[in-house]
Amino acid sequence: MNLVSLKLVTIIALDALQHKLIKDIKECGCKGYTIAEVEGEGIHSKHFTDWEGRNIKIETLVKEEVALKIMETISAKYFDKYSIVAFISTVEVLRKEKFV
Amino acid sequence: MNLVSLKLVTIIALDALQHKLIKDIKECGCKGYTIAEVEGEGIHSKHFTDWEGRNIKIETLVKEEVALKIMETISAKYFDKYSIVAFISTVEVLRKEKFV
Amino acid sequence: MNLVSLKLVTIIALDALQHKLIKDIKECGCKGYTIAEVEGEGIHSKHFTDWEGRNIKIETLVKEEVALKIMETISAKYFDKYSIVAFISTVEVLRKEKFV
Amino acid sequence: MIETLFNSLSSPMVLAFVLGVFATIIRSDLKLPEGMYLGLTVYLLFAIGIKGGVKLTHTPFVDFYKSGIIAILMCLAIPIYAYHILKRLAGFDSINSAAMAAHFGSVSVVTFSQTLVHMETNNIPYEGFVSALLAIMEVPGIMMALYLAKRNQPGEQETLNSQQEILKELLTGKGFVLLIGGLLIGLASGDKGYEQVSPFFDAPFKGILCLFLLEVGLVTGRRLGDLKKVGLRLVLAAIFIPILNASIGIWLASFIGLNVGTATIFGVLCASASYIAAPAAVRIAIPEANPGYYLTAALAVAFPFNVTLGIPLYYYFATLLCQ
Amino acid sequence: MIETLFNSLSSPMVLAFVLGVFATIIRSDLKLPEGMYLGLTVYLLFAIGIKGGVKLTHTPFVDFYKSGIIAILMCLAIPIYAYHILKRLAGFDSINSAAMAAHFGSVSVVTFSQTLVHMETNNIPYEGFVSALLAIMEVPGIMMALYLAKRNQPGEQETLNSQQEILKELLTGKGFVLLIGGLLIGLASGDKGYEQVSPFFDAPFKGILCLFLLEVGLVTGRRLGDLKKVGLRLVLAAIFIPILNASIGIWLASFIGLNVGTATIFGVLCASASYIAAPAAVRIAIPEANPGYYLTAALAVAFPFNVTLGIPLYYYFATLLCQ
Amino acid sequence: MIETLFNSLSSPMVLAFVLGVFATIIRSDLKLPEGMYLGLTVYLLFAIGIKGGVKLTHTPFVDFYKSGIIAILMCLAIPIYAYHILKRLAGFDSINSAAMAAHFGSVSVVTFSQTLVHMETNNIPYEGFVSALLAIMEVPGIMMALYLAKRNQPGEQETLNSQQEILKELLTGKGFVLLIGGLLIGLASGDKGYEQVSPFFDAPFKGILCLFLLEVGLVTGRRLGDLKKVGLRLVLAAIFIPILNASIGIWLASFIGLNVGTATIFGVLCASASYIAAPAAVRIAIPEANPGYYLTAALAVAFPFNVTLGIPLYYYFATLLCQ
């Protein structure tokens, strides 16, 4: 078996931003992603009901350059005005070619 | 860009413990968290229906000291009696000041 | 406190494979797991509606040997024909004996 | 009795329950959407509450207070004797006996609903205040059982939840809030208000109950596997205790002069085992208790027994004891 | 007026709202399943749309066009004066004033539904085209308020969403699509088509509204805590603006000769604050605005005021001003 | 025929489907809550089953068995000829031809429901056993198609799922279990039992179907984009095969002497393409097949064709061929 390192980028944001975020990460070079519905509380706001808007968590496996590019794009476009959290972790996968 | 390391603490527990756990992690110094509804099976029990109680997964980005404090608190208060799983991973974020 | 390293294996797959996957990872030696309902898009397909089939995300905390065994099994049995993503990350837990 | 038994067994609700159990046994992928159980529960509780409240507007208070007293008496008595039966006769440990006693001491909304449907199908009259009894009987039995659990763990380090906290959680639980809230709304808005919402809360009630019983059947089916593990003593105890509860309850009901229908319903309330409030409370207050015992006793034994054989049997008791 | 006020306060819908608020205050675990809010919204919007469409088939177009004109006029006027009242009199900053103005400029489907129920319970006749007014009045007020917000942030770097993008999002939003879509379906399928679906979209409407108001109450309850933080000026403004809107609206309605019932409903539409389209649009278009202000004003003040005291009050206005 | 066509096109259900498609095309954010699709499916299947069961109690068995035989015949024949049409005439590869054949070989519950509504609206009588035919026709066609798929991948390493496993999964699938379970419940509880639940399973059926069709429209809309990619040959095939199926089906029906209404419904069953059982089975059994083909053929072509033009057309066929 041939495990190789990749980056997993996680973005937590308002569900209303979903389409824009997906578009952005695809432009950065991501080839797939997984979305879960979540709730949350942060410094700005609570997101527990449909009135307050739900949160989503987007996870995407990408190579390091793409991960950094996603972080840069997101931070430039959204960090100032929107409640959004993003982080990178390192994971190991098989079949790297699927993701890069 | 200035990526810095932080800890992501993940707690999986019965949904009935939600309010208590949130209170505990806030007291340990966490400033935000994200919750997802999950199901699961462990050594104690299955949690697939409302009768058995649902599980939740709480994730919170914190600095290392807080992460350790959370693990200590949770382990002291819940590990003996409740079905609960907690672990720490290392992630990289921008804007560290948001989380610490 | 005594934090020790373990592996967290994450599998994203069609929900119709749930029972088979659970059976497989249990046979590899996993003692518990957590499942979340997710949606996603990859190279093969989109999974956003019940017609297209939903995705699930299975997470299981195991020791390294088991993690590798799971990756091997999954890759041999499913990677060719099914839309499935699996990766390993390293996390730290208390009470290692619960998981190994 | 044979006829009501037959009616009971061939009702679409009971059959839907059986279908649910059967679907689980053959490992069908049939399941209801996640929120549906919660949604149906809210519907049933609120519908029962509001309808009961409207009926209370037609009931003189004096008719009601005696029933209220025996209801509370039963709720305090059941956990005590159930605890001892389970511990001494059936041989369970203190913790699990108390956990099961909490379930028998409280009431089941679905069993109650099914009983009302049964009464209406068989044209058996009953008093309007039975929904109020349901509300009254939800909490006290659980509290009593948790108290027993605590008294028997004296060496315990202080737990997360004091008795008082638990009481607060029960009284603010959705079961109690919706029932009492619904009752008050029914009382305040009366017939005129109820008329507006009855096409939603009354007409489709039985059909929705049918769907709910399908769901209960699916969950029960999963518990059936545990039956083998837990053994015959659990099964016997979880049938004996409801019959005993109903007998005592109906006997008390005959004393205060309740009619046959009302006494039957009261008997069912005593016999039924909680499946909303009790499991939630036990999970938090006595997490050491094994759900393989208490959920199995309540869902896989007492519940199906009550909705099939129990209701006609208790009705038969009531015809013997009441006028 | 006293009688309609009493009817309004003792209706099961209003009481369900109160129960929801109360449940949150006592920290009950009562909640509706996650999808239920969305499901109920879809139901209400579609039911209103389709029923309105069928009624439109009986309305001569000439009766309708004058109302359409004053409706659009009000939608454009409200955000402007509300913005200035909030900024100058109540002392909020431009961003938050515009955000709140967007809510007052649009309409609330639940308040509208509750008004129809009120009209029917009190046998007050109204024109069939009011649902069309609801649809017309959803979007323009929000656009106007967002324009005001933008004009007041001139130094802003280009935002994510141009005015045009937002308009597109509003017009394709579920609120607008379901209302207009429902109206067209009602128009096209007529009485004969409606007959088929009315047991689902008509009969249980009030009961489902009741459940929906329970949910709104639960959310409102959570916002009540913010009331203390935001202070009296928000509360006063969020009561004053609806009354003002309704007064102007009903006065205009009397000019074009609408009857009392229709004028009341139009007044309510002017008075009501949006809770579907506006929060969603504001969240994206003016993310700097504080939901502690705009959600609290719309949900915790204007909404309960309108469904309890507001409707009877505006009806009273209408009886004074219209034939 | 023109009149029934018009009735069909202007029914609220068909229009709701169109609204759903339209909402997707304009990229509306309209969506139904996640569990709703599942919830509505359970409702439709169970409601059809139970109502069909009750009707079967009024049907002599002899009337039913001939229809059962031609139903099974058609289920076995359709996948075979559809497979060859798709492979030889339309030029798809073996795998995708078999996947699509599985969909045409099974049946669509929504198309069936819409047909019943159509029959009732136009007062066309039909036999009570059609729901039983629906149940019978769900599984065999899929099995036949999967067998064809397997035979054409001879070099394949052993797959995860043997033919037998798949059959087990289909027979325990929610579609089959709810239909058959509902039929049996209807048979056992009869008119008296059905009366109790009909305000939930009968009265709102058409309205709920309307909501369901809105959801189907939303999903279909997303598939429309694939239409361009897949090309005209898929569209033509997915219209030609249903018409052929219906023609053969109705011709057989005329042989065994079914009346016009029943023959039309049988024709629709033959024509309709599965959207519950078949996609799930194909996903697991032939994962190499492209959902861009089979879902598009079933949902974006065959389904809208059947519910709009198809039903009146097949009715016209039936009037020509039957008594």
Ligand SMILES: Nc1ncnc2c1ncn2[C@@H]1O[C@H](COP(=O)(O)O)[C@@H](O)[C@H]1O
């Ligand atoms: N420290 C944190 N850990 C995990 N999730 C967080 C954290 N802070 C914020 N979030 C999530 O990000 C969302 C927006 O946060 P905020 O921008 O702080 O309001 C919240 O609703 C949470 O779901």
Ligand SMILES: Nc1ncnc2c1ncn2[C@@H]1O[C@H](COP(=O)(O)O)[C@@H](O)[C@H]1O
């Ligand atoms: N090894 C594991 N990996 C992932 N999740 C687990 C694991 N063990 C337990 N869990 C989760 O933690 C919950 C409680 O576990 P337990 O205390 O073992 O019954 C389960 O329902 C699972 O959701």
Ligand SMILES: Nc1ncnc2c1ncn2[C@@H]1O[C@H](COP(=O)(O)O)[C@@H](O)[C@H]1O
């Ligand atoms: N790069 C990725 N990052 C995260 N999730 C992915 C990625 N690629 C695929 N997935 C998930 O795996 C599922 C199957 O992917 P695929 O096999 O590429 O169609 C998708 O529906 C996604 O949920």
Ligand code: NA
């Ligand atoms: Na009891």
Ligand code: NA
């Ligand atoms: Na307004």
Ligand code: NA
């Ligand atoms: Na077919």
